[in-house]
Amino acid sequence: MSEVFATDVAIVGAGPVGLFSVFELGLLDMKCHLIDILSKPGGQCAELYPEKPIYDVPGYPVINGQELVDNLMKQAHPFGPTFHLGEMVERLETLGTAERPLFRVHTDAGKAIEAKVVIVAAGGGSFMPKKPPIPGLDAFENTSVFYSVRKMDHFRGRRVVIVGGGDSALDWALNLHPIASRITLIHRRAAFRAAPHSVNAMHALVESGQLDFVLGQVTSVKGEGGQLAALVVRKESGETVDLPCDDMLPFFGLTMKLGPIGEWGLNLHENLIPTDTARFETSTPGIFAVGDINTYPGKLKLILCGFHEAALAAQKAHHYVYPDKKLVFQYTTSSTNLQRKLGVS
């Protein structure tokens, strides 16, 4: 049985535009739930360029990706959004009518979020793990090859090979080391782009013989019936060896793929969702698309454009959530009503 939540607005994607939508919807008394496959909010800004400076966010001559996300989180805070992180929205069910829409958003963690409005702020799509182009690898996926760790206990007593040199690879090598029977870390070079303390901890385990490190790259895999038997590894010396193992965890970073959104019955144009430019509503009444995922004549994939879209979409969303209430336009500077909502008056 799935866990069901009820809210005013379900926001698919917690990137900068999804986060700012919480603010704009909150000013108009709408409560939100956000769902993102990433384990942290911030979308591209947090995942792809947390430390890079952005120069075109109005009012900030320069701000880096993570700072912007932190500020957006602060700005959304008074409205108490609920986050469902590390979860993929798989299905979107339409329950209501065009005048009184009602939707149910289903996540891969078995949750269902029932909302009167859905805002798709899915950017370039879900962040998904990059899969190495090793022939036949997909036959082992989720039985012997894993791109994320959902249940640590699966690895108990197993010979686990972790491939990669970033934080995910090192964190899991260290976390699974007490559980697995043997951990081997394979990386293409001796340097790691991970937190220095994890790199040091890994080196210490290698030195004391508790963890194996192999300098090389996996070229093919052996096994059958979904169970790996060995990896074929080309070592830096050029020599090729078989490395017996039960499980493999490749960590090559993330890439954005449209994912399940393509199956929600929305009109799509080259993997983007066309909207109007007054409300940013999709072909389905009650479903809006804002930020990088939408398209309309003149669209620019800029954060500031997404913010503008979120503000306008919120106006129409109000109409669905409060069909009998009239909206009065107000400024945050001067409206005591808005200031009360923001907790500043």
Add this chain to the structure above:
Amino acid sequence: MTKITFIDATGEPRTVDGQDGSTVMETALRNSIPGIEAECGGACACATCHVYVSDEWTEKVGSPSQMEEDMLDFAFEVRPSSRLSCQIKVSPELDGLVVTTPAKQG
């Protein structure tokens, strides 16, 4: 104009004009070269613009910076000749440059 040849994973070459000052990645996108995705738009943040520089050019093109070397960890089948094409600036010295795109970027 600087001529750049992209050979795809099946061995098919495509020669195009690169604008000096732009990057090899931008040259690829502008000319609809398949096999370069450049998801991050040249920020050295995605490793989906990976290319192999042909042997006779590796020295002229030079080696990757520390940041690029780190990012190459997220590319597949990395070789000594691997570079991220958004980090290679087109210049007259590179006229005739030949790079090969890998079978898979991301």
